[in-house]
Amino acid sequence: MRGFYIGRFQPYHNGHHHMVEEIAGEVDELVLGIGSAGDSHTMRNPFTAGERIMMVSKSVDEFDLRTYPVPIEDLERNSVWVSHVQSMSPKFDVAYSNNPLVVQLFREADVEVRSSPMFRREVLEGTELRDRMVQGDDWENLVPDAVVEVIDEVDGIERIRRVADTDANGDDSADPE
Numbered sequence: 249m250r251g252f253y254i255g256r257f258q259p260y261h262n263g264h265h266h267m268v269e270e271i272a273g274e275v276d277e278l279v280l281g282i283g284s285a286g287d288s289h290t291m292r293n294p295f296t297a298g299e300r301i302m303m304v305s306k307s308v309d310e311f312d313l314r315t316y317p318v319p320i321e322d323l324e325r326n327s328v329w330v331s332h333v334q335s336m337s338p339k340f341d342v343a344y345s346n347n348p349l350v351v352q353l354f355r356e357a358d359v360e361v362r363s364s365p366m367f368r369r370e371v372l373e374g375t376e377l378r379d380r381m382v383q384g385d386d387w388e389n390l391v392p393d394a395v396v397e398v399i400d401e402v403d404g405i406e407r408i409r410r411v412a413d414t415d416a417n418g419d420d421s422a423d424p425e
């Protein structure tokens with residue numbers, strides 16, 4: 249059986265990792281949808297699809313599970329989003345998500361969806377992690393080691409601080425100076 253799990257993974261954290269570990273006990277193969285793939289260099293979406301593919305691929309290497317990372321760009325129309333996902337992904341039998349909109353769209357398209365309880369959500373939340381990176385607070389123990397390595401390789405902390413500064417000044421444009 250093949251599953252599908254989508255997230256923005258900005259960054260991929262231990263909550264996502266815990267979910268993949270649980271999913272690994274239920275499926276033989278898993279497609280990892282890298283959501284909002286066209287977005288990067290903003291406070292909400294600092295990392296590129298390629299960088300997120302590295303985070304996810306290196307992290308899930310420790311599980312006995314074949315995975316396929318697939319970047320999925322956003323669409324203006326929710327009503328055709330499931331078809332868009334299916335057009336980009338290997339075929340899957342079941343979708344995993346805790347995001348209410350994603351759950352609703354898959355169910356309306358008659359795709360089986362499974363949700364799970366949130367794991368340590370008080371700290372394992374992308375928004376919280378990005379805030380910690382900007383503030384200089386501890387975040388490294390909330391993500392797999394491989395994610396620390398990737399963020400280091402791409403100078404991610406420097407980037408997120410710069411974009412936080414840009415966002416705070418109300419400037420959405422990428423100003424290379």
Ligand SMILES: Nc1ncnc2c1ncn2[C@@H]1O[C@H](COP(=O)(O)OP(=O)(O)OP(=O)(O)O)[C@@H](O)[C@H]1O
Nearest residue numbers: 255256257263345346347366367369372373374375
């Ligand atoms: N701590 C967690 N435990 C279990 N599932 C989680 C946890 N955090 C996120 N998820 C689920 O993983 C999927 C992808 O989440 P996403 O990449 O948006 O992370 P997030 O932590 O919610 O980030 P953000 O704060 O940036 O929105 C969603 O289905 C989400 O509900």
Ligand SMILES: NC(=O)c1ccc[n+]([C@@H]2O[C@H](COP(=O)(O)O)[C@@H](O)[C@H]2O)c1
Nearest residue numbers: 254255256283284322323325326329347
């Ligand atoms: N219309 C659309 O493009 C559409 C609809 C539902 C979810 N999504 C995407 O799916 C992903 C869901 O992941 P999260 O659970 O991390 O929010 C996000 O990247 C979100 O933008 C896109």
